[in-house]
Amino acid sequence: MRIGIVLLPxxxxxxxxxxxxxxxxxxxDHAWTYDHLAWQxxxxxxxxxxxxxxxxxxxxxxxxxxxxxxxxxxYRHPVPFAKDVMGLDDVTGGRFLLGVxxxxxxxxxxxxxxxxxxxxxxDRFVEFVDLMDRLLTQPVTDWSGDHYTxxxxxxxxxxLQQPRVPFVVAANGPRAMxxxxxxxxxxxxxxRVADDDGLxxxxxxxxxxxxxxxxxxxxxxxxxxxxxxxxxxxxYLNIDAAPVFSLASFDVLQEGVERARALGFTDVVVHWPRxxxxxxxxxxxxxxxxxxxxxxxxxx
Numbered sequence: 082m083r084i085g086i087v088l089l090p091x092x093x094x095x096x097x098x099x100x101x102x103x104x105x106x107x108x109x110d111h112a113w114t115y116d117h118l119a120w121q122x123x124x125x126x127x128x129x130x131x132x133x134x135x136x137x138x139x140x141x142x143x144x145x146x147x148x149x150x151x152x153x154x155x156y157r158h159p160v161p162f163a164k165d166v167m168g169l170d171d172v173t174g175g176r177f178l179l180g181v182x183x184x185x186x187x188x189x190x191x192x193x194x195x196x197x198x199x200x201x202x203x204d205r206f207v208e209f210v211d212l213m214d215r216l217l218t219q220p221v222t223d224w225s226g227d228h229y230t231x232x233x234x235x236x237x238x239x240x241l242q243q244p245r246v247p248f249v250v251a252a253n254g255p256r257a258m259x260x261x262x263x264x265x266x267x268x269x270x271x272x273r274v275a276d277d278d279g280l281x282x283x284x285x286x287x288x289x290x291x292x293x294x295x296x297x298x299x300x301x302x303x304x305x306x307x308x309x310x311x312x313x314x315x316x317y318l319n320i321d322a323a324p325v326f327s328l329a330s331f332d333v334l335q336e337g338v339e340r341a342r343a344l345g346f347t348d349v350v351v352h353w354p355r356x357x358x359x360x361x362x363x364x365x366x367x368x369x370x371x372x373x374x375x376x377x378x379x380x381x
Contacts, residue, residue, distance in 0.1 A: 082342050082378045083110035084370075085317070085350040087150050089360075090114050090129045094137055100353060101138040105145040107371035111178060112138070113150035113350065116157075118189035122359055132165045139173040146176045150319075150350065151251045151269065153184030154202075154209040156193055160234045163216035167240055175241040180269060181210060182251030203256050204228070210250065210260050217245035249317055258300050262307035267315040267348070270296055271322035285324040290340060293318075297344050317348040321360060327351045328362040331369050338377050 086109045088100055104112040116131040135147050147169075152162070169177040183206035184190060190197075197205065205228045212229055216222050216236055224231040240246050249267035252258040261268040272293035277285035297316075304311055318341045320327045320334075327334045328351055341349050351370070354362030370377065 082338060082346070082380075083348045084338070084374055084377055085109055085111035085113060085348060087113045087115070087321075087350060087352045089120075089123075089353070089355070090131060090134050091123070091127050092129075093127075094134075097134070098137070098141050102141050104353075105142045107368075108374050109145065109371070110348070111146040111148060111350075112142075113148045113178075113180065114138075116149040116152040116180075118156060118192055120189075121187060124188050132169065135169055135177070136172050139169070139176070144176075146178050147173055148178030148249065149180045151180035151182040151249070153182050154205050154228075155184035155190045157209075159209055159212040159216060159229055160231050163213055163234075163236060166213070166217065166246055167236060170240045170242055170246045177242075177246050178249055178267075179213075179246050180249045180251060181213070182206070182269075183257055203254070206257060207260055210248070210264050214245065214248070214264050249315070252300075253296055255299065255303055258303040259307065261300075261314070262303050262309050265314055267317055268300060269317040269319065269350075270300075271319040272296055274322065277324065282324055289323045294344060311345075315348060316346045317350060318344075318346045320349045321352045326354075326360060326362055328354050328366045328370065330366060331373065334366075334370055335377060335380055339380050342380075 086104050088104065101112065114131055114134055119128045131149060138147055166179055183202050208226045208228050212224050212231065215224065216234060217240055220235065220237055220239065222231050222234045247266035248264050249269050250261035250265035251269040252261045253270055253273060272289055273296055275292060277288055280288060301311065320337045320341060323337065325333055327337050338349055352360040354360060354364055354367055
């Protein structure tokens with residue numbers, strides 16, 4: 082089991098830089114940041130750009146893989162974004178991971194004045210990933226699709242990682258899972274969110290894990306239909322989508338890692354604790370988790 086950590090892009094670099102260094106020093110297996118223009122309850126809080134942040138993080142780390150959790154086509158076009166991805170692969174020395182998803186609803190889904198249905202977003206996502214794969218694996222690309230056009234799009238000198246940077250495809254529904262099965266070196270999920278009003282925190286936690294088991298079962302079916310071996314793709318769980326924050330205590334994290342392993346996940350991703358609001362927690366718990374990463378990796 083590998084343990085990764087998300088650092089939200091909210092702090093000025095003078096504050097953020099030591100945290101990215103600490104993520105590597107702590108021994109986490111990968112480090113990520115969100116790729117949004119703003120996000121949910123934090124829409125009116127500070128929120129900085131993703132690509133320059135990861136480029137800067139590459140300069141203060143040496144070994145830890147760095148990635149987007151996750152990029153999406155709500156405001157990204159594959160041609161210029163593929164250049165960014167190639168650039169991040171270069172400045173990280175081949176440590177970049179592209180987390181990619183369909184994009185949800187919310188502020189940065191509407192900011193460009195385009196509002197799509199779930200089906201339309203999924204259609205666009207399928208084409209987005211197909212074209213990103215094409216752009217990052219060949220020097221010149223021409224493309225004419227329903228959502229994107231590329232005319233002689235050059236991608237020289239190409240990625241350091243071959244045949245391209247790894248894709249970690251976030252997917253909960255069958256069509257997006259098929260994209261993960263076709264293009265993904267990794268599959269990521271946050272489980273399935275539902276209305277758990279009326280349940281205690283413990284009951285809501287159990288309900289989330291039960292729904293997650295169903296998502297895993299569906300992904301296994303999609304892999305089988307695609308003719309892909311179950312062990313040929315890494316499986317990432319956003320464990321902080323559960324009702325109880327993973328770093329509420331070390332015991333909560335340890336139990337979550339054990340349950341994720343039992344469902345076949347190879348990687349779990351936690352969030353650097355915030356002072357308040359979403360992902361609120363104490364850095365002392367993060368420090369304890371970091372000191373006991375080997376125990377977490379081998380638990381269960």
